[in-house]
Amino acid sequence: MDRDEPDMNTALMVDGNAVAGQLEQIFGRDMTMTIARCAGCARDAQLGALMAFIRGPGVVLRCPACQNAIARIVETPSAIYLEARGAAYLRMAPQG
Amino acid sequence: MVQPVLEWQAGRVTAIRPETRQTKSFTFALPKWMAHRPGQHYDVRLTAPDGYQTQRSYSIASPPERLREIELTVERIPDGEVSPYLHDVLMQGDELEVRGPIGGYFVWDVRLGGPLLLVGGGSGVVPLMAMLRHRAAQHSTVPTRMLYSSRSAEDVIYHDELNGMAAANDGFEAFYTFTRQPPAGWTGYRRRIDAAMLAEVIKPFDKRARVYVCGPTLLVEAVANALVEMELPIEQIRTERFGPTGV
Amino acid sequence: MAGLISRGFLGRRRPAEVENRLPPGQYLVTDFPVLSAGPTPHTPLERWSFTVEGLVGSPVTWSWEEFQKLPTQTYTVDISCVTKWTKLDTRWLGVSIDTLLKAVQVDPAGRYVMAYSDGGYTTNLPLEEMVNGQAFVAYQFDDKPLDPVHGGPARLVVPHLYFWKSAKWIRGLRFMERNQPGFWESLGYHIHGDPWKEERYSGD
Ligand SMILES: Cc1cc2nc3c(=O)[nH]c(=O)nc-3n(C[C@H](O)[C@H](O)[C@H](O)COP(=O)(O)OP(=O)(O)OC[C@H]3O[C@@H](n4cnc5c(N)ncnc54)[C@H](O)[C@@H]3O)c2cc1C
Ligand SMILES: [Zn+2]
Numbered sequence: 001m002d003r004d005e006p007d008m009n010t011a012l013m014v015d016g017n018a019v020a021g022q023l024e025q026i027f028g029r030d031m032t033m034t035i036a037r038c039a040g041c042a043r044d045a046q047l048g049a050l051m052a053f054i055r056g057p058g059v060v061l062r063c064p065a066c067q068n069a070i071a072r073i074v075e076t077p078s079a080i081y082l083e084a085r086g087a088a089y090l091r092m093a094p095q096g
Numbered sequence: 097m098v099q100p101v102l103e104w105q106a107g108r109v110t111a112i113r114p115e116t117r118q119t120k121s122f123t124f125a126l127p128k129w130m131a132h133r134p135g136q137h138y139d140v141r142l143t144a145p146d147g148y149q150t151q152r153s154y155s156i157a158s159p160p161e162r163l164r165e166i167e168l169t170v171e172r173i174p175d176g177e178v179s180p181y182l183h184d185v186l187m188q189g190d191e192l193e194v195r196g197p198i199g200g201y202f203v204w205d206v207r208l209g210g211p212l213l214l215v216g217g218g219s220g221v222v223p224l225m226a227m228l229r230h231r232a233a234q235h236s237t238v239p240t241r242m243l244y245s246s247r248s249a250e251d252v253i254y255h256d257e258l259n260g261m262a263a264a265n266d267g268f269e270a271f272y273t274f275t276r277q278p279p280a281g282w283t284g285y286r287r288r289i290d291a292a293m294l295a296e297v298i299k300p301f302d303k304r305a306r307v308y309v310c311g312p313t314l315l316v317e318a319v320a321n322a323l324v325e326m327e328l329p330i331e332q333i334r335t336e337r338f339g340p341t342g343v
Numbered sequence: 344m345a346g347l348i349s350r351g352f353l354g355r356r357r358p359a360e361v362e363n364r365l366p367p368g369q370y371l372v373t374d375f376p377v378l379s380a381g382p383t384p385h386t387p388l389e390r391w392s393f394t395v396e397g398l399v400g401s402p403v404t405w406s407w408e409e410f411q412k413l414p415t416q417t418y419t420v421d422i423s424c425v426t427k428w429t430k431l432d433t434r435w436l437g438v439s440i441d442t443l444l445k446a447v448q449v450d451p452a453g454r455y456v457m458a459y460s461d462g463g464y465t466t467n468l469p470l471e472e473m474v475n476g477q478a479f480v481a482y483q484f485d486d487k488p489l490d491p492v493h494g495g496p497a498r499l500v501v502p503h504l505y506f507w508k509s510a511k512w513i514r515g516l517r518f519m520e521r522n523q524p525g526f527w528e529s530l531g532y533h534i535h536g537d538p539w540k541e542e543r544y545s546g547d
Contacts, residue, residue, distance in 0.1 A: 032201035048201025143346035144354025
């Protein structure tokens with residue numbers, strides 16, 4: 001059990017790019033090239049390159065380097081929640 | 097420039113074409129069609145009469161040069177929820193809700209140049225095909241190699257078209273590996289993609305290669321790890337994990 | 344969220360024979376879907392432990408070996424996930440929370456519990472809904488060691504609440520004075536989560 005054997009939980013993982021539609025719906029622009037700095041390990045990654053877990057009550061985006069939860073998204077019938085306390089910041093090109 | 101808001105639209109199925117035993121291509125005419133970048137995907141949403149909804153993502157197989165319609169190629173996952181519906185129930189003339197094109201991360205177009213290494217497993221070839229179709233439509237000669245893993249020769253999606261592209265002698269070469277049943281007399285690869293295979297295929301491009309890896313998550317994991325171990329700069333590797341689709 | 348009805352798409356099923364056992368808005372499954380929020384932790388059993396802490400006289404920790412010696416019970420229960428599936432008659436072996444609490448002195452102020460897991464997952468519960476046989480820490484499913492994808496080596500099971508309360512890869516319980524939200528409860532999900540009252544989202 002020491003090794004990370006491939007399992008269904010791993011097989012269900014996708015890239016942050018797979019959540020591009022939901023992110024674009026929230027931000028009104030493509031967010032997959034936006035850089036997130038991980039608040040856990042201070043490394044940078046594009047949102048499209050984060051580890052995405054989409055088969056659960058909500059979406060969890062994790063740092064590919066340290067697995068820290070960078071952002072979470074939950075859609076309820078009346079609201080969309082986006083929490084990003086695992087990100088030190090997001091850095092994106094200005095629009096226009 | 098104001099981006100149009102991403103919204104669901106009803107795409108009408110104008111053609112359904114079998115590709116292999118397990119895959120079909122679906123053409124959708126879109127009222128709000130927008131040119132995509134090769135590698136992007138659409139989200140597809142199904143709604144049941146009781147309001148139950150579910151959605152999945154599908155890469156665009158067609159190149160942006162094809163106007164007003166898109167083509168998706170879907171592998172049928174026997175115990176899946178959405179792909180069997182698309183294969184067994186959806187018919188020409190039906191309407192399906194889609195939103196897209198989406199995702200700016202896993203994209204390539206001729207302006208990005210090469211050399212280009214495309215690595216795909218199973219239906220993971222779909223977004224890579226959009227890149228190749230776009231490359232051909234633009235008469236690009238960017239050095240491009242594709243390493244494509246399938247169970248058997250019958251499972252190779254777009255086989256004839258890929259052979260045609262390779263015969264054009266415009267800098268594109270295709271390498272196949274068969275994990276279950278190689279064709280008779282096959283002298284090429286007959287195993288899962290591994291570090292040795294990647295090293296051979298990437299050789300002429302060396303560390304300059306831009307690499308796009310797509311397919312079942314476990315395959316993409318293995319390939320991405322091997323590429324990182326080969327010390328390919330991580331910025332040059334793009335991945336698109338499909339989740340638990342056929343390996 | 345209304346959408347165009349997809350011709351011929353029936354969605355999921357509520358078979359009439361078991362309709363009365365399915366909470367509102369739930370559908371029957373016979374497989375066991377994996378709910379994923381992160382990679383599967385693989386804590387070696389030698390390093391695994393279970394701790395009860397917080398508002399207790401003094402915290403107690405069991406090693407895996409010690410935990411195995413605690414009296415167990417078998418449970419056959421229905422489970423309902425907020426993602427709308429319900430699985431009937433799931434069979435578990437585990438240690439009742441009542442058994443664990445015999446070893447600690449809970450401060451009367453400690454009326455709420457935060458269950459916490461490997462990988463950082465948390466979920467909150469009122470103590471009164473964990474006692475009297477209502478909740479257990481399971482380490483076998485269907486007579487086999489609990490598969491890591493389903494929370495092994497051990498997970499909490501609280502069958503009468505939505506399944507996100509049944510924390511996978513559990514490592515301990517922390518007693519608290521106030522009901523603080525856990526991983527999903529802090530992001531739109533219901534603080535309580537009773538499937539029969541369809542307590543899915545906060546503000547419902
Ligand atoms: C960005 C992106 C692009 C994609 N592009 C394509 C494409 O071009 N072509 C293509 O064919 N596919 C593509 N996919 C995959 C596609 O989105 C679907 O995942 C695929 O079609 C399977 O969906 P399904 O509903 O048929 O199967 P699902 O119902 O999702 O099931 C798939 C398999 O996983 C198992 N499974 C599913 N959920 C769980 C769970 N929670 N626990 C345990 N087991 C589970 C099922 O039993 C089944 O074996 C893409 C995915 C992404 C993320
Ligand atoms: Zn990190």
